[in-house]
Structures are given as structure tokens and as C-alpha cells.
Amino acid sequence: MAKRSSLSIRIVEGKNLPAKDITGSSDPYCIVKVDNEPIIRTATVWKTLCPFWGEEYQVHLPPTFHAVAFYVMDEDALSRDDVIGKVCLTRDTLAAHPKGFSGWAHLTEVDPDEEVQGEIHLRLEVVPGTPAGRLRCSVLEARDLAPKDRNGASDPFVRVRYNGRTQETSIVKKSCYPRWNETFEFDLEEGAAEAVCVEAWDWDLVSRNDFLGRVVFNVQRLWAAQQEEGWFRLQPDQSKSRRGEGSLGSLQLEVRLRDETVLPSGCYQPLVRLLCREVKLGTQGPGQLIPLIEETTSTECRQEVATNLLKLFLGQGLAKDFLDLLFQLELGRTSEANTLFRSNSLASKSMESFLKVVGMRYLHGVLGPIIDRVFEEKKYVELDPSKVEVKDVGCSGLHRPQTEADVLEHSAQTLRIHLGALLSALSRSVRACPAVVRATFRQLFRRVRERFPGAQHENVPFIAVTSFLCLRFLSPAIMAPKLFHLRERHADARTSRTLLLLAKAVQNVGNMDTPASRAKEAWMEPLQPTVRQGVAQLKDFITKLVDIGEKEELDLQRTLSLQAPPVKEGPLFIHRTKGKGHLMSSFKKLHFSLTTEALSFAKTPSSKKSALIKLANIRAAEKVEEKSFGSSHVMQVIYEDDAGKAQTMYLQCKCVNELNQWLSALRKVSISNPGLLGSYHPGVFRGDKWSCCHQKDKSDLGCDKTRSRVTLQEWNDPLDHDLEAQLIYRHLLGVEAALRPRGRAGPASAGAAGPPGGPPLWLGRPAALGAPPPRATADVRPAPPNPCPRRAPCQVLGDPRCAFGSSLPLLGEQGLGLSWAG
Known part of the structure; x- marks a missing residue:
């Protein structure tokens, strides 16, 4: 059993930042520190006081971390970067927001006396001596102290204060990991100070000493315990007054802390077997769990649930079958071909996650050279006449300023070159596309063609493929290459516009150049010849892409597995x-x-x-x-x-x-x-x-x-099957809770009737999905004995009753048991 903590971080934007440059602006970026350890640096947004980052990160941490801090910095080319301010969120603050902290937070001034880090190893004990006894304080060592000197270290010493008396250790030069092993004694007196303070300082020869942190102990508690020894976290000095809130600007953040207790694999086997069986049987089977998850999952968490399910089935080798089941479910409730896969359904979100997890390396191979070329050229590109700014372009020839027509023509030519290069790279990439991606698109193509036969729907299977490949994969990566790891920095305004226009052109090709897409933005007309040619290229590419037999699929998978792609x-x-x-x-x-x-x-x-x-x-x-x-x-x-x-x-x-x-x-x-x-x-x-x-x-x-x-967390992370199973199980508990207010029957008691040998899983079909069979039963065989000392009712979610009371058979001797009445 393992406890794991993770932070979901989204750094959205800043506003009203102070100007740090002589131009009256700043070049802001963010540094994220967990317990003073830098773990993330955002891209720099140049020349603005209201930067937008929109960067997302997932960080896995030990459950013992204390705080996460966001420092807004101003980048300087010639001198050290300036600190604008910071926002600090403690672990307790994040734990008090189960759905995550979201909103604007005022930046506060960064005080050196509050920028402390590290721990100190102390032993304090009360020994016989005076009538009230003596306090003996042994200062042993410290670790991870803040570097205060220009050499990247400190010269630390420790000051122990009690009842007006102060004693100091020796100074350890050039170290953030000093060892002292020195002991001090103080006479305890009745009615004297009730606290002993241990402070760490950085010694400086010329300037004042720098504060490194403090630990305060209650004397009465020491009297009761007689001895206390261990590593103690250094705390800041927060007695100083601060600058008025809001004067340094604000930062918009979305931060969510999630703590999970992940049990041994055997505990999750009943749930995993049930899900796998349902996927293997497809829509012909009696299982209703995945349709139930789809119906009850809210928009806010659908992407997360889709990703968790996808990773679990990837680990079981059933990702293609899982997606095929979702395709069939969505096709079954879609009557208009032009609305197919256009909503943020579980199928759409799962396919997005699938392409990012499995196809990112393929994406880099196709898009990488084109994106690099756009960034390197930095050409002014604009097709919308209402947005053309001739002054930004310069001259077209010797001393002849460009006209608006020149700008539009050169822009169209540049975009035609980029779009042609992209489509050519895509056409050549059939064999480079991962086998499981090709097989999944083959299933999608077949299912859509079966659902919408006839000449009038000839393009629908192609559009179904491009709705994922172009609209949800290629185009978003073109518009935001940093978020897809194609570039290290965000694009400047000029490059961003080029990328946006290129992404629009790719979308038009993906939509098969329909009249509706042409009428939407008439000023894209100069690209129509290339778009029409691109449609033919794309259809030919998709035809070859989905033309993969089972033997070829196995051969490709075997070849790829032998190549051990780099992590x-x-x-x-x-x-x-x-x-x-x-x-x-x-x-x-x-x-x-x-x-x-x-x-x-x-x-x-x-x-x-x-x-x-x-x-x-x-x-x-x-x-x-x-x-x-x-x-x-x-x-x-x-x-x-x-x-x-x-x-x-x-x-x-x-x-x-x-x-x-x-x-x-x-x-x-x-x-x-x-x-x-x-x-x-x-x-x-x-x-x-x-x-x-x-x-x-x-x-x-x-x-x-x-x-x-x-x-x-990154797209190429190794799969963690147990964690994904725990997250799905946790979501199912929320589904059960959501069913109660809607009049559904709650979980059956631990003694509910079922097949011998293991707890049953009764699944009822939601009314929205049609009339159910009389009763659908899935036999969940017992898992290996659970070594977890917690027996049912399980406390895995932090609540002694798991929020549902002792009647729910959760994680006990038989592993996972879930139960709903039909």
C-alpha cells in the first residue's frame, strides 16, 4: 500500500504587474517551487504587464510537502532577474479546497527573512540540576539551508535563546549542510519564558547576518516529554509588516491537491476484470458500467476520467477495444452525420488522450520541421484585409513600400508553402504512424461507414477520422506548439498569427472543404486551391492509413516493441x-x-x-x-x-x-x-x-x-495500472453518490445475495439509455487476500466510513466489491 500526492497546476495569467524595465513594461515569467525547490519555469511573455501563460503541469510529490509557491519574475538580459512578487499556497490551504483552488491571488512582497528552507537536527531534554531542572539543547546538524552568499552556499551558525540568555555555535564556512554536534545548557526557572528559540543564521563579514529560519519549542511540553529529538523544519520570521495587497499585481491560478492511497494490485483485480470483460464483449454484452460512467460524468471531470480509463485499458492491451465501444455508443445515439464526434463526449475526450499518449512522437515527426521553419522565418502573415498592417512588413523591393495587396499575396504564398509541406509530410507518414493508432482509426472508419452508408455520406468516415486527427490533434498542436512539447517557448505575436492561420487551413482540409467551412471566413479564399488539393491528399492518406490487416498490425507492433523508444x-x-x-x-x-x-x-x-x-x-x-x-x-x-x-x-x-x-x-x-x-x-x-x-x-x-x-507527469510516462484503477474506483464511488438523489437504489449491503466465491456486481441500466434487461449480473471472483490492515469499511478515501457508511463492501478480504440495484 502506498500513499501518493499529486498537484495539478495551471498558471493562467497575471494582471496589473509593476513595470521593472525602463520602457515602462516587464518581461514576466513564473517559477514554481515546492518547499523552496524549483520544479517549473514558465515561458517568458515579453513586454507586458498583463501576461497570459495558460500552462498546465502535473507534479507527483511525497505526502509530506508543506507548501507550493509561485514567484513572478522579470527576465533581464544583462543583470539578475528581478523578483516581482509571489503567491504561496500551503498544503492545508489546498486540502481545504477538495475541488481545487481556483481564482485570482494577490502577489505579496518577497521578504528575505521569509525565504527560508531546510531542516535542523536537534535534541532537547530536561535534566536534573537546579530546583526547576536544566534544559540541555544539542545542535547536531542541518540540511538544505537556503544559500545566501554569491558562491551558492552559506556560512551557517545557530543561536539558541532562552529567558534572556543566548548561546551560539561555531560557524561552518561554505555549506548548506553543516554539522556542529554542540550542546548548550540553560537553567530552568519557574515563571520564566515558556519558549526556547533555536535560530539559524548565515554569517557575513561585511554586511548584516542573514536569517535562515527558526524553530520554537514550548518548555512545558518539554517538561512533560523529558526529551525530544528529530529533524525540525525551519520556519520564517513573519513579524514584519507587508506591502499593501494588490500593489504588486495578481496571478490567476488553478491548483488542485489529490491524495491517493493505492493498495496492492490484487485488490483492484475484480474491478479491472469487470471493465475488461465489458470492453471485450462490446455492445453485445450485458455490462452497463461504461455507459453509466459516461452518463454520470460531469463536463468538468470528463477529460480526467477519460484519461484514467484509457491508461487502464492501455495497460491491459485493450485501448482499441475500449475506444471501439465508445465509438459504437456515440454512433448509436447520433442521427445527424454532421454532428458526429463534435461534442466533448467521453469518446471524444478518450480519443484526445489516446492520441497524446500514443501518438505524440509521431506528431513531432510530422509537425516538428514545419513548426521550426515558421518560428525561424518570423514572416508577417495576414489574410484578413481588416487586420493588415502594412507598416509592420517593410519594403517589397528597392525603396518601394508594400501595398495591402502585396501583403495578402505574399501571406497566401507563405501559407500555401507551409500547408503543402505539412500535407506532404503527412502523406509520407503512413508507416511511421503507430500500429495501434492505425488500427483504432480503421475501426472508427468501419463503424462510421456501417452507420452512415450511401453515396450522400461518402465523406463522413473520412471526416470522422479527421475530426480527431486534424481538429483535435494537429490543429491544437500548431496553435500552441509549446503545450505539445514542440517548442520550449511560446510564439511571439507575429508567429502566433501565422500558426493560427495555418491551423485554420488544416481545419478546412480536415472538414473536406465543405461549403459551410468556406463561407465561415471568406478571406481564406486564396488558399482554396491548396485546400482542395489537400483534401485529395488527405483522403488518399486516410485510405492507406486504415488499410491495415490484423497480421500487418501484429508485425508493426512487434517491430515497434523491439525498438524500445527513448523515454x-x-x-x-x-x-x-x-x-x-x-x-x-x-x-x-x-x-x-x-x-x-x-x-x-x-x-x-x-x-x-x-x-x-x-x-x-x-x-x-x-x-x-x-x-x-x-x-x-x-x-x-x-x-x-x-x-x-x-x-x-x-x-x-x-x-x-x-x-x-x-x-x-x-x-x-x-x-x-x-x-x-x-x-x-x-x-x-x-x-x-x-x-x-x-x-x-x-x-x-x-x-x-x-x-x-x-x-x-508527461505524455510518455510509464503506465501506473494500480493508480489508474484507484482513480477509476474513486470516481465510481462518486457515481454511486450521484445516483442517490436521482432515485436510484444505493449500494447493497455486504451480505447481498450473489454467486458464491466473491462479492457480486449488480448493474442497472440508467433510464436515459433505454429499458434494461431484467437484471444484469457480473460475477466478480475474489481477489487475493488484502494485506492492508484496514478491513471493511475501508478508509482509503480518508473518511472512516468512506462517505457511504459501513454497509458498503469496499476493500476487504475479497478485494473490490461494488453493488447497485437494477
Whole structure:
């Protein structure tokens, strides 16, 4: 059983930010920190005080995190970036909003005395002495302190204060992981101060000392406990008055915390078997669970439910069958061909998720070169005469300014070139398209053709395919390439307009150049010859795409499975530790590739790769202190070589996003390795000691804890079958709750009649879906005994009664049992 926390983060926009540049504007971006650890950096929006980002992230964290903070920064090319302000949301605040925090939040001033981090290891005890006793405080060590000096470290010491007396430790130079092992004693007096304060400070020779954090203990509690020892989180000094709220602008955020307790796989087998059986039987079977989920899922959570279901069926090898069932359900209730798959139904949302999870690499291969060319050219492109601004274009020839007609003609020519290149790339990509995608489109094509036969509906099967391929996959990626990982930054205003017009042209081709699409925006007429030619190309492409037999599908899947696609790849600088010299002098740029087998490198992306580290040998992947290499974007991979000896490799990334993406990928693929480290050294062993904690033994235990559970969710993540099953199960509990107010029967008691050997699942068909059979029964065989100490009623959702009372047979000896009356 494992507890997992995740944060869904959407950074929407900012408004009324203060101007930081001499031009009266700013170049804002956001840094997201969890417990002062930077994990996300948004793109910079240039020259604006009201930036729009619209970036979404999913972060997986240990349940013990304390706060997430959003720092709005102003990017400067020549000096250090300015801090505009921050918004901090504690874990308690997020837990108080089960549906997530959403709205505008005022930016507050960033006070150095509040920017604290790290923990301190203390032992406090009351010992005999004076009539009231003596307080003994042992200051042992600290870790992950805030770096306050320009060298990326601090010179920390600790000040212990009680009843007007102050004692201080020695100063540890250039370390955020100091060890003191010093003890102080104070006489306890009745009626004296009731608190003892332990403060960490950074010593400075010239300027004032910097505050690093504090921990306050209640003396009465110490009297009762006699002794207290452990790692204590440093807290800020919040006694200072703040600048008026709103004077630094505001940030619009959507943040949702989700805590899940995921049980062993066996506990979810009855539910998984039931869902798989229903999908295999399709619309001919007695199952009604998926139609029930579709009917009762709200618009707000439909995308999430669709993604969870899709990933579960991907893990079971039934994604194609699941989507086929949804296609049939939607076709069964659609009477007009022109409305098919145009709504945000479960089928549409599931297909969107399917294409992103399975087809993203294919998308990059088709679209990548075209998007790169648009960004590099930065041409002014406009087809709408009402929006043409000739002054932005310049001259068409020697000293001759361009006319509006020139602009429109050149724009049409540019778009024709881009659209033609895209359609040609698409036409050549049939074999590159993943086999499961081709097979799914084949099923969709066949189902639509069966539902809408006849010459008048000749184009409907093609439009059904393009409604997903073009309208929900290619066009959104063209309009927002950063959100599909095609570019690292958002496009500027000029490039964005080009991309938007290109996306519209792709939509027109996807709509098969219908009169309705032509009449919508008449100024797109100059592209009509290319669009008409593109329709013919696209139909030919789809015909070849769906022309895949079962044998060819199996051959393609077998070929793709042998190729082990990379989980992450890209250029990195490798640092080599040689002798006692400074490590910055020894580094080399190489192209790295991480697969499910090894971390490899090559001189160029096309060169032959050499295996560097076997995946099974990785023991940790962590960040390195800034002072170690003069850069904050260095990570270390700790592994065992073939002789079983511990080795460390240092890799430098170009930015914080790239750093965290590599760390996340390495942690995901090695999470099941035996012998993962619980602690590590964030510094380097240079000369005769560690730069972080100054220990002289190279094999000494690490001075900081590893963060192997901090990862970012991405489209190419390994599937987590148990988590997906838990999320679906949780949703089903919500469905059961939604049925009650509508007059449906609630869950049967644990003693409900059913087939012997396991709890039954009675499923009634919702009235909206037509009359049900007399009663549909699915026999859920017992799961292996549940090792979880919690017996029914289960407490997996945090409520002792699981919100439904002890009558619901949830997660007990027999695994999952769900029950509805028909």
C-alpha cells in the first residue's frame, strides 16, 4: 500500500504587474517551487504587464510537502532577474479546497527573512540540576539551508535563546549542510519564558547576518516529554509588516491537491476484470458500467476520467477495444452525420488522450520541421484585409513600400508553402504512424461507414477520422506548439498569427472543404486551391492509413516493441571528475538517450550510441549544489558499475525545466530498482572532503535525503495500472453518490445475495439509455487476500466510513466489491 500526492497546476495569467524595465513594461515569467525547490519555469511573455501563460503541469510529490509557491519574475538580459512578487499556497490551504483552488491571488512582497528552507537536527531534554531542572539543547546538524552568499552556499551558525540568555555555535564556512554536534545548557526557572528559540543564521563579514529560519519549542511540553529529538523544519520570521495587497499585481491560478492511497494490485483485480470483460464483449454484452460512467460524468471531470480509463485499458492491451465501444455508443445515439464526434463526449475526450499518449512522437515527426521553419522565418502573415498592417512588413523591393495587396499575396504564398509541406509530410507518414493508432482509426472508419452508408455520406468516415486527427490533434498542436512539447517557448505575436492561420487551413482540409467551412471566413479564399488539393491528399492518406490487416498490425507492433523508444533524449554536458582540479574545466557536450534499458550517449543524434549506465544499476538521480560547478542546472546520477562499486556521473542541463524533466524521467524508470539510496551528497568530493558537509570520508552517508518521489507527469510516462484503477474506483464511488438523489437504489449491503466465491456486481441500466434487461449480473471472483490492515469499511478515501457508511463492501478480504440495484 502506498500513499501518493499529486498537484495539478495551471498558471493562467497575471494582471496589473509593476513595470521593472525602463520602457515602462516587464518581461514576466513564473517559477514554481515546492518547499523552496524549483520544479517549473514558465515561458517568458515579453513586454507586458498583463501576461497570459495558460500552462498546465502535473507534479507527483511525497505526502509530506508543506507548501507550493509561485514567484513572478522579470527576465533581464544583462543583470539578475528581478523578483516581482509571489503567491504561496500551503498544503492545508489546498486540502481545504477538495475541488481545487481556483481564482485570482494577490502577489505579496518577497521578504528575505521569509525565504527560508531546510531542516535542523536537534535534541532537547530536561535534566536534573537546579530546583526547576536544566534544559540541555544539542545542535547536531542541518540540511538544505537556503544559500545566501554569491558562491551558492552559506556560512551557517545557530543561536539558541532562552529567558534572556543566548548561546551560539561555531560557524561552518561554505555549506548548506553543516554539522556542529554542540550542546548548550540553560537553567530552568519557574515563571520564566515558556519558549526556547533555536535560530539559524548565515554569517557575513561585511554586511548584516542573514536569517535562515527558526524553530520554537514550548518548555512545558518539554517538561512533560523529558526529551525530544528529530529533524525540525525551519520556519520564517513573519513579524514584519507587508506591502499593501494588490500593489504588486495578481496571478490567476488553478491548483488542485489529490491524495491517493493505492493498495496492492490484487485488490483492484475484480474491478479491472469487470471493465475488461465489458470492453471485450462490446455492445453485445450485458455490462452497463461504461455507459453509466459516461452518463454520470460531469463536463468538468470528463477529460480526467477519460484519461484514467484509457491508461487502464492501455495497460491491459485493450485501448482499441475500449475506444471501439465508445465509438459504437456515440454512433448509436447520433442521427445527424454532421454532428458526429463534435461534442466533448467521453469518446471524444478518450480519443484526445489516446492520441497524446500514443501518438505524440509521431506528431513531432510530422509537425516538428514545419513548426521550426515558421518560428525561424518570423514572416508577417495576414489574410484578413481588416487586420493588415502594412507598416509592420517593410519594403517589397528597392525603396518601394508594400501595398495591402502585396501583403495578402505574399501571406497566401507563405501559407500555401507551409500547408503543402505539412500535407506532404503527412502523406509520407503512413508507416511511421503507430500500429495501434492505425488500427483504432480503421475501426472508427468501419463503424462510421456501417452507420452512415450511401453515396450522400461518402465523406463522413473520412471526416470522422479527421475530426480527431486534424481538429483535435494537429490543429491544437500548431496553435500552441509549446503545450505539445514542440517548442520550449511560446510564439511571439507575429508567429502566433501565422500558426493560427495555418491551423485554420488544416481545419478546412480536415472538414473536406465543405461549403459551410468556406463561407465561415471568406478571406481564406486564396488558399482554396491548396485546400482542395489537400483534401485529395488527405483522403488518399486516410485510405492507406486504415488499410491495415490484423497480421500487418501484429508485425508493426512487434517491430515497434523491439525498438524500445527513448523515454527522454537530448543534449547534455557531461562532467568528468579527474584528480583534485576544478571540475568546470572538464566537460563535453553529448547527445543522451534514456530508454527502459539504459542511459546511452552519442556524439550526435544520428551517431551510434554507446551504453553508459544500465538502468538496473541506478541508485539515485538528484540535483547538485550550485557552488559545486558554478551552475544551478547540474544533476548527478549515482550508480553501480559492473564491479559493484558506487560511481557518480554529473550532467549539466541548459535550464531548470530541462533539469527537472531529466530527473523526473530517470526516477520513473528506476523507481523499482533494488538498493535505491535514501540519502546522498548534493555536493562533490573535491580534494579530501565533500563540498556540501565537509565530511572527509568519501563513502560517508549522504547529508541530504533523496527526492525519488518528486516527478513530473508527461505524455510518455510509464503506465501506473494500480493508480489508474484507484482513480477509476474513486470516481465510481462518486457515481454511486450521484445516483442517490436521482432515485436510484444505493449500494447493497455486504451480505447481498450473489454467486458464491466473491462479492457480486449488480448493474442497472440508467433510464436515459433505454429499458434494461431484467437484471444484469457480473460475477466478480475474489481477489487475493488484502494485506492492508484496514478491513471493511475501508478508509482509503480518508473518511472512516468512506462517505457511504459501513454497509458498503469496499476493500476487504475479497478485494473490490461494488453493488447497485437494477
